[in-house]
Amino acid sequence: MTLLAISMDSPEDSRAFAREYGIEFPLLADEDGAVSRAYAGVTSDDNALPGVTIIRPDGHIVFRQVASAKDDRLSSAQLLAAIDRWLGTTGPAAEVSGFAALDRAQVRFDAGGGAVHDGAWRGTADGAISAIVPIGRHLLVGPRLGFEPRDAPLSLDGELVLREPIFGAAGALELALVAGYTPWAAQGGDVGGLAGIWFALSPAWSLQLQGGFEEHGATQAVFVTAGVARLIQIR
Amino acid sequence: MVALHVTTPATVTDTAAPFTLRAQDGHPVTLATELARGPVVLVFYRGYW
Numbered sequence: 001m002t003l004l005a006i007s008m009d010s011p012e013d014s015r016a017f018a019r020e021y022g023i024e025f026p027l028l029a030d031e032d033g034a035v036s037r038a039y040a041g042v043t044s045d046d047n048a049l050p051g052v053t054i055i056r057p058d059g060h061i062v063f064r065q066v067a068s069a070k071d072d073r074l075s076s077a078q079l080l081a082a083i084d085r086w087l088g089t090t091g092p093a094a095e096v097s098g099f100a101a102l103d104r105a106q107v108r109f110d111a112g113g114g115a116v117h118d119g120a121w122r123g124t125a126d127g128a129i130s131a132i133v134p135i136g137r138h139l140l141v142g143p144r145l146g147f148e149p150r151d152a153p154l155s156l157d158g159e160l161v162l163r164e165p166i167f168g169a170a171g172a173l174e175l176a177l178v179a180g181y182t183p184w185a186a187q188g189g190d191v192g193g194l195a196g197i198w199f200a201l202s203p204a205w206s207l208q209l210q211g212g213f214e215e216h217g218a219t220q221a222v223f224v225t226a227g228v229a230r231l232i233q234i235r
Numbered sequence: 236m237v238a239l240h241v242t243t244p245a246t247v248t249d250t251a252a253p254f255t256l257r258a259q260d261g262h263p264v265t266l267a268t269e270l271a272r273g274p275v276v277l278v279f280y281r282g283y284w
Contacts, residue, residue, distance in 0.1 A: 002273065004275060011259050029256055055274060061250070
């Protein structure tokens with residue numbers, strides 16, 4: 001889609017206008033008013049009426065609006081809505097930014113349950129506190145403290161998260177690799193994987209749902225947790 | 236629902252009038268050339284004052 005702004009100003013005046021407001025799209029000079037007269041009309045004192053015309057590639061006008069008074073001018077949101085409505089099938093819709101949570105660090109508190117296999121499957125509780133920091137749009141890293149009372153009351157892990165943003169920038173689907181050390185019970189190295197989804201409820205808080213598995217020495221655990229996260233603006 | 240003040244009802248039978256106008260950098264811009272690349276939105280404004 002091409003945006004062309006048209007006034008009866010000279011190119012020199014338009015250049016000053018563009019420089020003052022940092023405008024990068026074309027400001028066209030309709031100095032004799034012929035184009036303004038054909039599309040939007042002019043007032044009795046020969047000023048162009050503000051207006052918007054949306055034209056399909058085949059030359060057909062699909063939307064026309066003329067502001068006969070100052071208050072009739074379309075707001076930016078109204079203009080975007082009109083463009084979406086009339087050209088929406090030929091271009092992507094404007095991205096919903098949600099709470100723009102993608103660039104925020106998260107301190108997560110998760111709790112849930114699962115099962116541990118140490119000869120036989122037995123139920124257990126599971127939980128974690130983790131702090132993850134975004135490195136770009138698709139990657140996060142951070143420390144994680146895991147809690148699972150049956151075979152790993154505490155695990156000290158690092159977490160590497162791959163994510164795909166959803167709902168604009170307000171949430172993500174995630175796959176995570178967790179690896180670290182379990183100092184007690186199933187003592188030794190541990191490794192695991194997680195899949196999850198989260199969504200920002202506000203600029204400060206999000207909800208997440210995760211499922212995964214973890215291996216602590218000779219035992220295996222599967223679990224599902226739900227939790228909240230504090231979102232922290234870091235830049 | 237956003238209310239729009241449409242004072243001139245447009246229909247898809249209206250065809251855009253051709254024009255060529257100079258941009259702020261002095262280069263001519265032709266509507267037909269821009270339409271060859273995709274849809275065009277014209278915004279008429281009062282100018283710089």
